[in-house]
Amino acid sequence: MPLEDLDIHVTGVEATVRDTVHRFAAQVLRPAGEALDKLSPEAVIDADSVLWSVLSQYRELGLGRPDGDLSAEEQARLSYITSEELGWGDAGLAIAMGVSGFPRMVALQSGNPELVDMVKDNLTGCWAITEPDHGSDTLDFHGEVRHEGTSHGRPNVIARAHGDDFVLSGQKSSWVSCGTIAQAAALFCSVDMGVSELQKAVFVVPLDVDGVSRGKPLDKIGQRALNQGEIFFDEVRIPRSFMAIPPEGYDAAAGLVLTNANTGMGTLFAGLARAALELAIDYAKERKQGGVPIIQHQSVRSRLFEMFRKFEAARSLNRDVVLSNALNQPRLEYAIASKVTSTQTAFEVASEALQIFGGNGTSREYPIEKIFRDARASMIEDGCNYVLGMLAGTRL
Ligand SMILES: Cc1cc2nc3c(=O)[nH]c(=O)nc-3n(C[C@H](O)[C@H](O)[C@H](O)COP(=O)(O)OP(=O)(O)OC[C@H]3O[C@@H](n4cnc5c(N)ncnc54)[C@H](O)[C@@H]3O)c2cc1C
Incomplete structure (x- = not known):
């Protein structure tokens, strides 16, 4: 069951876009990510791999392209709404889609039309x-x-x-x-x-x-x-x-790219935390032990609550940082706070979710052990969290 979104300002258009991307995440990304996870790294990029159709379907959705008719705030809101869904679907594929836009982002930053023309937005x-x-x-x-x-x-x-x-x-x-x-x-x-x-x-x-x-x-x-x-x-x-x-x-450009990258990681891994939480809640309602579904045991409920609380806090911080980056001077320390919070939360929530699945949590028959492994890598990706913390700390 999907969790409700606390945001009371979601517009009709945003809800429609979110639902479309959620369908893509549930029907395309999640199953493709699970299938690719079981392959060798060479097979993942074979000519007949599902990877290529996933990337082309993503391009057809047009999510990576900013819509010039929208205000900066509207674009920022759509970016966190859609990226969270992609992270919910499959973190690795979501990263592949996000990082594909980096050469074009840098070309646009340069202001050189030759470079912008050279790097199309579909590569x-x-x-x-x-x-x-x-x-x-x-x-x-x-x-x-x-x-x-x-x-x-x-x-x-x-x-x-x-x-x-x-x-x-x-x-x-x-x-x-x-x-x-x-x-x-x-x-x-x-x-x-x-x-x-x-x-x-x-x-x-x-x-x-x-x-x-x-x-x-x-x-x-x-x-x-x-x-x-x-x-x-x-x-x-x-x-x-x-x-x-x-x-x-260089320093300014690199700082801005790291700020954007860390903010994006904050959104994607809030999405992964939500995926783990939803799976744990569903499982806890189905699995019976001690004569009742395990969600009726107080300890399981309080563990689910802790996961829910951490996820909502990570999502909320990230949304503020995305909006602030779009409307104010982007600030690396806030982006790092979001990246570290979301990835640490994703890891803790996925680990607790695995515990709630019991022995099944360790089996490759169930989705949670993959999500747990995906979350672990995120604490090093785009900068080891400890090093990022030191960088942010120097700015306080
Ligand atoms: C999933 C994933 C995706 C990635 N994607 C990309 C990508 O797209 N492009 C790219 O270029 N790179 C990418 N990376 C690389 C990533 O940015 C680096 O792994 C990360 O910055 C850490 O560098 P390192 O692995 O060399 O570890 P090291 O820098 O060697 O760090 C090893 C340990 O030493 C500690 N340490 C290092 N320096 C200090 C210090 N000064 N003070 C205190 N402690 C320190 C660290 O905290 C860490 O625990 C990715 C990594 C992962 C895991």
């Missing part, structure tokens, strides 16, 4: 920022959590200015979402502009150019429907115009 994209030797380091734009007197050391990817071009060499980490299938990357990397120190910049890179190769799709605990893997750059030559954000704009 599979990725956010290539972390590196084998630089995970948390890459999200610490201002060196706020770096120990005094130390440096982050040598980057794994460097773009060297060379006449009218840049030449890219090195590799991004095996964690890049959609890394082995993306057609374009929002590439955040070090840049050698011929001045004494390396700097940072953002590029939009089509991934079908000479010198780009991919790693093996990553085999991992959860969000298995989400393809991840390395991208290698072997002397890849791109025109200067592919630099979307130059070094002087």
Whole structure:
């Protein structure tokens, strides 16, 4: 049974959109996510995988495209309403859909029409920022959590200015979402502009150019429907115009992208927490022990209440942050508060839901163990929660 939404301001249009996306999540995402979860990482991206039809059905829904007729507030409300449903359906697939828009988002940020034209809104994209030797380091734009007197050391990817071009060499980490299938990357990397120190910049890179190769799709605990893997750059030559954000704009752009990404994670994983809670309530009404459905045992009811309370709190914080980002100056510390709250809540609620399913909770015949595994990955995804907390703490 779906939970009611506390929001008393939901308009007729919003309710219709929510119901449409919920149907997509229930009828397409949930079953596809469960099927993909059981496959090898290679089979997930096979030509006959259901993944491709899911991605094309998502594009047909037109959710990733902003509607110019709506106000910023209306767009923000629709974004949290629809993203929560996607996270409810399948977190890994929802991430694949969200991250696909990153190259276009960066192209739009650049204001360069050539780049905007190059990255259509229907391609599979990725956010290539972390590196084998630089995970948390890459999200610490201002060196706020770096120990005094130390440096982050040598980057794994460097773009060297060379006449009218840049030449890219090195590799991004095996964690890049959609890394082995993306057609374009929002590439955040070090840049050698011929001045004494390396700097940072953002590029939009089509991934079908000479010198780009991919790693093996990553085999991992959860969000298995989400393809991840390395991208290698072997002397890849791109025109200067592919630099979307130059070094002087890097910190601001990277901060804004992390703010948006963490806010989006806050919505998706509130959706996952809701999925786990709803499954636990349904199961508790069906499963009989001690002569009655287990929901009639006080301990089970109070555990369900704790899950419900945590979910509503995470959802509520996230909705405020989404609205505030859209209407005020976006603030990273609030986005991080939402990401950490939602992912921690998703993990705790999914873990308690698994407990309520008893032995069945551990079986792959039931949906909850997958949701639990999907939630676990989220506390590291888009930044380890502890490191994000330190970054946010420096802003208080
Ligand atoms: C599901 C998933 C999806 C992802 N998607 C993408 C993506 O699309 N693109 C991309 O580029 N990357 C992606 N990542 C990578 C992700 O951003 C990194 O895994 C994350 O930033 C942590 O980096 P790391 O794995 O290298 O861990 P490390 O940085 O090595 O951290 C290991 C441990 O050390 C701790 N630690 C590290 N630095 C500090 C510090 N300064 N102070 C205190 N403690 C510290 C951390 O808290 C952590 O517990 C994804 C990861 C996952 C799990």
